[in-house]
Amino acid sequence: xxxxxxxxxxxxxxxxxxxxxxxxxxxxxxxxxxxxxxxxxxxxxxxxxxxxxxxxxxxxxxxxxxxxxxxxxxxxxxxxxxxxxxxxxxxxxxxxxxxxxxxxxxxxxxxxxxxxxxxxxxxxxxxxxxxxxxxxxxxxxxxxxxxxxxxxxxxxxxxxxxxxxxxxxxxxxxxxxxxxxxxxxxxxxxxxxxxxxxxxxxxxxxxxxxxxxxxxxxxxxxxxx
Amino acid sequence: xxxxxxxxxxxxxxxxxxxxxxxxxxxxxxxxxxxxxxxxxxxxxxxxxxxxxxxxxxxxxxxxxxxxxxxxxxxxxxxxxxxxxxxxxxxxxxxxxxxxxxxxxxxxxxxxxxxxxxxxxxxxxxxxxxxxxxxxxxxxxxxxxxxxxxxxxxxxxxxxxxxxxxxxxxxxxxxxxxxxxxxxxxxxxxxxxxxxxxxxxxxxxxxxxxxxxxxxxxxxxxxxxxxxxxxxxxxxxxxxxxxxxxxxxxxxxx
Amino acid sequence: xxxxxxxxxxxxxxxxxxxxxxxxxxxxxxxxxxxxxxxxxxxxxxxxxxxxxxxxxxxxxxxxxxxxxxxxxxxxxxxxxxxxxxxxxxxxxxxxxxxxxxxxxxxxxxxxxxxxxxxxxxxxxxxxxxxxxxxxxxxxxxxxxxxxxxxxxxxxxxxxxxxxxxxxxxxxxxxxxxxxxxxxxxxxxxxxxxxxxxxxxxxxxxxxxxxxxxxxxxxxxx
Numbered sequence: 120x121x122x123x124x125x126x127x128x129x130x131x132x133x134x135x136x137x138x139x140x141x142x143x144x145x146x147x148x149x150x151x152x153x154x155x156x157x158x159x160x161x162x163x164x165x166x167x168x169x170x171x172x173x174x175x176x177x178x179x180x181x182x183x184x185x186x187x188x189x190x191x192x193x194x195x196x197x198x199x200x201x202x203x204x205x206x207x208x209x210x211x212x213x214x215x216x217x218x219x220x221x222x223x224x225x226x227x228x229x230x231x232x233x234x235x236x237x238x239x240x241x242x243x244x245x246x247x248x249x250x251x252x253x254x255x256x257x258x259x260x261x262x263x264x265x266x267x268x269x270x271x272x273x274x275x276x277x278x279x280x281x282x283x284x285x286x287x288x289x290x291x292x293x294x295x296x297x298x299x300x301x302x303x304x305x306x307x308x309x310x311x312x313x314x315x316x317x318x319x320x321x322x323x324x325x326x327x328x329x330x331x332x333x334x335x336x337x338x339x340x341x342x343x344x
Numbered sequence: 345x346x347x348x349x350x351x352x353x354x355x356x357x358x359x360x361x362x363x364x365x366x367x368x369x370x371x372x373x374x375x376x377x378x379x380x381x382x383x384x385x386x387x388x389x390x391x392x393x394x395x396x397x398x399x400x401x402x403x404x405x406x407x408x409x410x411x412x413x414x415x416x417x418x419x420x421x422x423x424x425x426x427x428x429x430x431x432x433x434x435x436x437x438x439x440x441x442x443x444x445x446x447x448x449x450x451x452x453x454x455x456x457x458x459x460x461x462x463x464x465x466x467x468x469x470x471x472x473x474x475x476x477x478x479x480x481x482x483x484x485x486x487x488x489x490x491x492x493x494x495x496x497x498x499x500x501x502x503x504x505x506x507x508x509x510x511x512x513x514x515x516x517x518x519x520x521x522x523x524x525x526x527x528x529x530x531x532x533x534x535x536x537x538x539x540x541x542x543x544x545x546x547x548x549x550x551x552x553x554x555x556x557x558x559x560x561x562x563x564x565x566x567x568x569x570x571x572x573x574x575x576x577x578x579x580x581x582x583x584x585x586x587x588x589x590x591x592x593x594x595x596x597x598x
Numbered sequence: 599x600x601x602x603x604x605x606x607x608x609x610x611x612x613x614x615x616x617x618x619x620x621x622x623x624x625x626x627x628x629x630x631x632x633x634x635x636x637x638x639x640x641x642x643x644x645x646x647x648x649x650x651x652x653x654x655x656x657x658x659x660x661x662x663x664x665x666x667x668x669x670x671x672x673x674x675x676x677x678x679x680x681x682x683x684x685x686x687x688x689x690x691x692x693x694x695x696x697x698x699x700x701x702x703x704x705x706x707x708x709x710x711x712x713x714x715x716x717x718x719x720x721x722x723x724x725x726x727x728x729x730x731x732x733x734x735x736x737x738x739x740x741x742x743x744x745x746x747x748x749x750x751x752x753x754x755x756x757x758x759x760x761x762x763x764x765x766x767x768x769x770x771x772x773x774x775x776x777x778x779x780x781x782x783x784x785x786x787x788x789x790x791x792x793x794x795x796x797x798x799x800x801x802x803x804x805x806x807x808x809x810x811x812x813x814x815x816x817x818x819x820x
Contacts, residue, residue, distance in 0.1 A: 184792070184795065186756075186757035186795050193792070200785045312667050313667045316663050317663055
């Protein structure tokens with residue numbers, strides 16, 4: 120038993136922590152870019168010109184419709200054949216951001232559509248331009264309303280970041296896999312890896328709930344499940 | 345003689361929703377300090393008229409002049425400047441749900457008028473004090489009563505220093521006991537000489553305030569005149585019928 | 599590009615051969631998820647406190663660990679530790695089914711909780727046992743309300759099924775990969791693979807929409 124713990128501490132922990140660090144480096148930029156893409160695409164789908172609406176619709180169709188793993192293969196194995204070479208890390212971040220953005224845009228779109236038309240009329244009536252009304256009146260409301268959904272998407276992103284291993288970006292799952300193969304301890308190491316994800320996901324959901332309460336505005340219903 | 349130019353002139357406005365005509369050539373003039381009231385049955389086009397005047401609904405034909413200048417709604421800058429000068433009060437308030445009372449009033453000053461935040465805050469506080477809401481500035485719309493919401497929306501419009509106010513049934517969404525506080529604020533605006541075009545069903549209130557009443561039905565102004573004449577001595581049968589119905593309703597509710 | 603299209607034409611039938619594996623994995627996982635999810639939901643809503651706790655932990659566990667890691671835990675870890683011999687295909691169905699049961703239980707639970715309390719009371723007032731009330735009054739309504747949630751769950755499992763390729767299940771993505779490696783047309787082959795999944799999710803969603811309309815009770819508020 121002591122031997123086991125010592126083994127974990129000396130051989131496993133440093134490697135997995137390095138892997139976790141890589142996972143976090145994948146997740147944070149992907150989450151930020153995904154949210155930004157989601158806001159832009161979601162807004163275009165509701166308030167864009169017909170052409171932009173069409174573009175945004177097609178974007179969502181493909182990036183939500185293709186399995187994420189297929190998208191990663193497309194970026195990592197597909198693009199070099201047309202002359203674009205991406206590192207495993209870059210391919211993963213781009214893949215996660217584009218896919219996450221498509222999902223986020225659906226939350227933003229739903230939230231924008233749920234805002235009563237009077238909000239826009241009132242903004243116009245005191246001299247707001249269309250663009251300014253969208254940015255300072257509609258989006259702040261939409262983002263608040265979309266927050267539970269967007270937070271959910273972040274949780275998904277954390278879990279799906281494990282797929283980076285499939286395009287040889289060695290993050291937490293990859294490190295675990297290498298260790299397991301090397302020491303022939305599959306069950307123990309994959310359970311530890313699973314526990315780390317579980318912990319990460321739980322901490323982030325607690326954080327998101329806290330954030331939701333912090334920016335809550337009276338009268339904004341926040342569905343909680 | 346320059347006095348003779350109306351602040352706001354509405355000329356021959358037409359509007360159809362689908363195949364249904366809602367406005368069939370409405371014209372009216374508001375001179376400085378005028379308070380004019382539009383009455384008439386629901387669906388008669390009153391609300392659409394106000395929305396058209398503020399270009400919130402696109403009219404099919406017609407012209408709007410502010411101080412003798414025709415407003416061209418395709419010129420965006422002109423349109424935004426015009427809307428600042430013509431305040432609009434909505435039936436259902438339309439306060440910005442994510443902002444507290446103070447910021448509801450401030451946001452136009454900061455974003456549209458480009459005032460520095462501190463100055464905007466001072467102005468907004470003053471406007472809220474004027475409508476008697478000094479103690480409710482930090483409350484969000486969901487925490488305010490209907491009457492308080494409508495007063496915030498009036499403060500929001502007044503903060504832009506409008507030359508004309510358009511009020512679209514400002515009290516029709518309110519519980520009876522809250523109507524008084526909003527009427528009081530409107531009366532105070534009148535006392536300061538604000539030019540107003542008011543759509544309302546509160547005929548009693550209207551007749552004490554208005555210089556002239558328009559009776560609208562079927563997308564037209566059927567009759568216009570001083571309150572006493574329209575309410576008690578109208579020429580058109582439709583007007584008499586409507587006024588007696590409304591009069592009875594108001595008596596019953598008293 | 600023309601080359602890519604020629605390659606697609608030559609290998610389409612081989613890639614589509616993986617269709618049945620994909621459909622079987624998804625179908626198996628969803629059915630297992632529905633059965634188990636239904637039990638979990640009933641346990642969480644009507645069970646005693648201990649049962650509710652257990653279901654809560656179960657849901658937290660299977661919703662918090664990535665699919666890929668769970669596949670590795672089960673296939674490389676549990677199977678050898680317990681000395682059981684199962685094919686990657688079977689393990690994939692089981693793992694996806696367990697995950698899906700966690701999600702489906704929450705869909706059904708939400709639907710049950712959204713029903714007015716009076717439904718249960720009225721059933722009891724007729725002398726129904728609680729089991730009967732759940733079986734004949736609550737579930738027929740709750741399952742109807744769950745269909746939109748299922749449609750969503752179906753699309754997620756359909757896309758996630760591509761991950762089972764990591765265990766060597768020869769579904770659509772696996773076959774696409776073979777072709778891509780052989781022909782060097784990765785770009786077009788993966789676009790093709792993505793489009794096949796897109797069509798599969800579209801067909802499934804449409805079918806569920808049709809089901810929803812078919813079992814709709816007129817005037818029933820959603």
